[in-house]
Amino acid sequence: MRPSHHDTEPGARINWRIVKHLIPYLLESRQRVLWALACLVLAKAAILVIPFLLKNLVDALDGADLAALAPTLLLGMVLAYGGARFANVFFGELRDTIFGRVTERAMRRIGLQVFRHVHALDLDYHLNRRTGGLARDIERGTTGISFLMRFFVFNIAPTLFEITMVVGILLFNYGAGFALITLVAVFSYGLFSLYATEWRTRFVREMNAADSASNTRAVDSLLNFETVKYFTNEAFEAERYDRELARWEQARRKNRLSLFGLNGGQALIIAISQTAMIGLAAWQVRAGTLTLGDFVLINQFMIQLFLPLGFLGFVFREIKGSMANIENMFELLAIKPKVVDRPGAGQLVQTRGAIRFQDVSFGYTAERQILHGVDLAVSPGEKVAVVGPSGSGKSTLVKLLFRFYDPDAGCITIDGQDISRVTQGSLRQAIGIVPQDTVLFNDTIFENVRYGAPDASDESVREAIRLAHLDAFIDSLPAGADTLVGERGLKLSGGEKQRVSIARTILKRPPIMVFDEATSSLDSHSEQAILGALREIAQGHTSLVIAHRLSTVVDADRIVVLEQGRVIESGTHDGLLASDGSYAALWRKQQNAQD
Template sequence: MVLRYDSPHLNIAEVACLYAGFLGLGTLKAIKQQRRGSETLSRTSRFGKEPLKIVSWWILGVALTYVIDIANLVIYALRTPNWWPHKSSVVCLVLSLLFWGIVLISCTDTSELPRYADSFFSAYRVNVLYAWLTEAVFESVFLALTPIPGDTFQGILMADHLARLLLCLFAFAIYVTYRRKRPSRDPMDYEERRMFESSNQLDPEFAQEQSSQSLPNAKKNGSKKPKINTSWIAYFKSFTILFPYLWPVKNFRLQFHVFVCVALLVVGRIANILAPRQLGVVTEKLSQNDNGVPWLEVFLFVFYRFLQGNMGLIGSLRSFLWIPVSQYAYRALSTKALQHVLNLSYDFHLNKRGGEVLAALTKGSSVNTFVEQLLFQIGPVLTDLGVAIIYFFIKFDVYFSLIVLVMTLCYCYVTVKITSWRTEARRRMVNSWRDSYGVQNDAIMNYETVKNFDADDFENHRFGDAVDAYLRQEKTVLSSLSFLNIIQGGIFTTSLCVACLLSAYKVSYGYNTVGDFVVLLTYMMQLQQPLNFFGTLYRSLQNSIIDAERLLEIFQEQPTVVEKCDATPLKVTEGRVVFSDVSFAYDPRKPVLSNINFVAEPGKAIALVGESGGGKSTIMRILLRFFDVNNGSITIDGQDVRDVTLSSLRSSIGVVPQDSILFNDTVMYNIKYAKPDASNEEVYEAAKAAQIHDRILEFPDGYNSRVGERGLKLSGGEKQRMAVARAILKNPTIILLDEATSALDTNTERHIQASLNRLAAGRTAIVIAHRLSTITNADLILCISNGKIVETGTHEDLLKHENGVYKKMWLQQANKDPSSKKFSVE
């Protein structure tokens, strides 16, 4: 009599066709959608929302028939002496149940697919329909080959064959009927859905970007989101930009370390096989009762155990050898990231929050962590599981391999799903903790305000409410961890129980020895630890990838201002600066500068005055080539600034900003920053010229005194004079003074102005002035309004214009400070 379970070739052919067709068609469909540009589609949209429930119920029915088959087979085997089905038939039966379980999960899981990749096990219509038809064809063959049942066992088998055939045919027929009634693929056409999702789901800030004004180079600046990849290959390929800094290209010693670490990883996997195997040998020796002590066997077992694990000899040696490789990668990534950020154009820094950039720059260790977890944790765990499946197949039989395979798939799926849910809960918990910390910090930082309003009780209640919210979220996170542990333990314990019972059965009937049972038990217990850490590793790997993405975004940014291939160093002979028909706009919709024309003669001072936002600071920025002009040209001694190297351009220009920012270092370091190779005597002379030398000597540690964060230990006048000393030490031909005294009181301003006069003497000076009294003796004053030069001339000439913009500004300031006297750039 020919039964399904006595037809191994047909069983293997069916399982092979199901898996190969489902995976193959799913992969082709995913690739096709990627080429068409579809990126984020839910699984429900892949099969249609309305027929989804019917599809899921039919698939569940097919899966249940396999459950009935397994139960029927087990009961019959237990009741019938000396009968056991063919191994391949049992394996194919379990794999078929696993297959339809995967299909069912793919249909019922309505979560969004990853933006950058499609799952191979996605419930596309084509591969689900293929599975139905394939199952129906093979079930028809089985029914044709199966004779009339002679007992209950065979009757149940035939009934399941017939049930699966009818379920698959009816499901296919119902779906075809539904599609004929509704010709459109979905309530929303594919292209419409694609456009809708691409404009909303893929870029949730789309609406904000449309309503906000940005810089002209918004496509290139730091606020740009990285392009979302459409496949796992493309996604990981984007990280190849970081690989040159992970691999020690020119360091052969470190390359040797890497190869040794990989070799130790392989040896560790071998040790994981030898240790439980050797314990079985010891058990066999002890059970032989030959009055001999297996000294060598015990010693080998202890030695193999000493080699195992991260705490063993191999793991410790591998960790030791990996230290210099990890440090090399961290240094290379961190320094290159900082260098890349410093080389980015000014628009990047205008549009990127400083905290975000600093946070991204600190993620160099996350890339190392990602590589180490992938290479030394995730990789070994998956390798150990794969080796266990193969070893059990060779040492025992296919049933034990099947147990490990099913256990691994179920364990990993449950872990990934629950961990993803716990990640969201943990995010809420962290946010609640931040809220409670913020409330606490506000209360302490505003102590005086709290006391003034007698708000102690109010703040206590507010903090208590925030702590209660945090504790509720913490309870959810800890409870979910307990739930995850129970599920994981249940899966592993069930698998261990089945394996031990099967092994005990084989030992009892003489198919295996007691030593084999010990090997099986030891090996299974050995797999528990890496599986227990799989959830932690998965979450940690996710976090590392996210952190690495932030660093990757930085590396993907490209400067908008770049040197030409044939750029030459700037040769400054006189310092003559010429603006010719210069126009510029941060945003094309709003021009900032229009047709700016002026000449700054060598040794002369030009002052730029006008209302805030008129474009004065922009003139300095484009002169330093933080941005490129849209029209016109800027030349220095006849050389276009776009044709010279950026380093030579900026090293020839000295800048004294409105608010001088100092490094949290010594006074000597901050002044030397303009010329690191300067001698101490040169620093002293520059400080004397800036009238700050005597004040520095009064500091507790003189020139070795630290100035504090951003120079907060110094007064505004002291910081400005140190900025002037910097510029004097640099000794540039061209000087830019950007409202260098506007934030100071009148008395301090007069002292600083004297230092500025010394700095500008004999140099080409371009001065932005808020207080007009500081530029009365300038050689040329340009009055700028709305990005245009509306008036030019000397102070005396401009005051002669009765309704001139400059005269109105002068009179307004004179009325506010009638006692002010003229002191200016001379």
């Protein structure tokens, strides 16, 4: 079994290399990024001008002769201050608006990439996945990507630029003391934030793992709602869910306490450094070396510096959290499917629909060998049934024909073409299936039928419904074909779902039809009705029928008996009964059971 992507150790270090995945999305919208950066520069320029405007305004108001101060000059300074404030906010908002399109497009592209990738993964992955946890990982990952792109470009680099400018202004205008206090404060704050955030990342991971586990438990329980009811296990399910929620609650508490420690330490560093700066400035004002305007300027710079610096700490924490969130998603993207199209694989050329299993051996694991050198040929237009006891490998043949798995030995051909050398898409387009358990989408009956050929016209869908003898049932419904079938088609009976599946396959019109125990879960009345529909749609098609009930395949052109992964008998129904072998014994057993 492939390792779960939830197995990441809580204390493991973040893989920063995943940032490189974001660069192509920035380059794709480079023009918008450049416009957004221009707005950023203008916003930062405005915020650096504000302290100087304040200084001049305070010094002018603190002058000895206020009466001599020209009203127009005073008004100009006030308006300039207001304009700088507005420019800072305006260009910041404009920057976010322009760049929003970049992040939204990236979220869409990456979300689609993950969705396609998960669909491209082999059946083995999907049999082992946890739907709820996977959905939550993808949701958190795409949200984290938006955060990373926005704040890497617009917060970390600009904040470092602003710190450099402030330190330079203080050094050249007011001496090394103010610059030194600023540098010490910035480095102390940065180092503390780095180590403390690295330390608490494990709690973020633990919280995410607990969140995914609880969500998985809830989704799994709700999908199996009927089973829970059958066994009156509501209290048992609630207890299991509460255990997962308790783990989540504990992880959240650890995360919250660690956040308190981080915020407290950062606040202490800011308070000490601001106190030192204001104290030094006040001392120099008292000594007469600085004006009151200089005092206001230094104070304003400290406020403006620690606002982004404090935000930088938040950004760094969130980036670490986002990296932890999207790490699982990129690990998912790194999983390689076991079944892939070969380089240069061509399209399957559909001509007659002849199928050949040639000396095919297969096992899901080395210890669990299912098929042993199976030879089976289905001629064009022929109806071949494969029967045998449970576990003999009947349904495995279907999985191999659809290439959900590749055989360990031997090959499978359609019209002489090795299916491993053609694209999976063209292969599956040539095969229609009516499965044992039809699962429908939570949509209308009409749209579930159309799923067989999404581009089909409404008239074609109605024709497929008529050929599947589904029209009488639909006419009896108040909403007709617009009736919603419920999640996984739970509002329909087994026979009704099978008819929808048949209509769906008729609409697809493939040259090869597969019926995988399509009537095994139906009552005898529904079975006979469905069998009649299956015989109709199988005419003129190559048909492979996997059957448990032998009575459903007595009209097959040929019946192949599979036992322990080997073909032991083959022939017509009458011929196999006459030879009095395994098929005849199985037939008598089923007939006696019915009696």
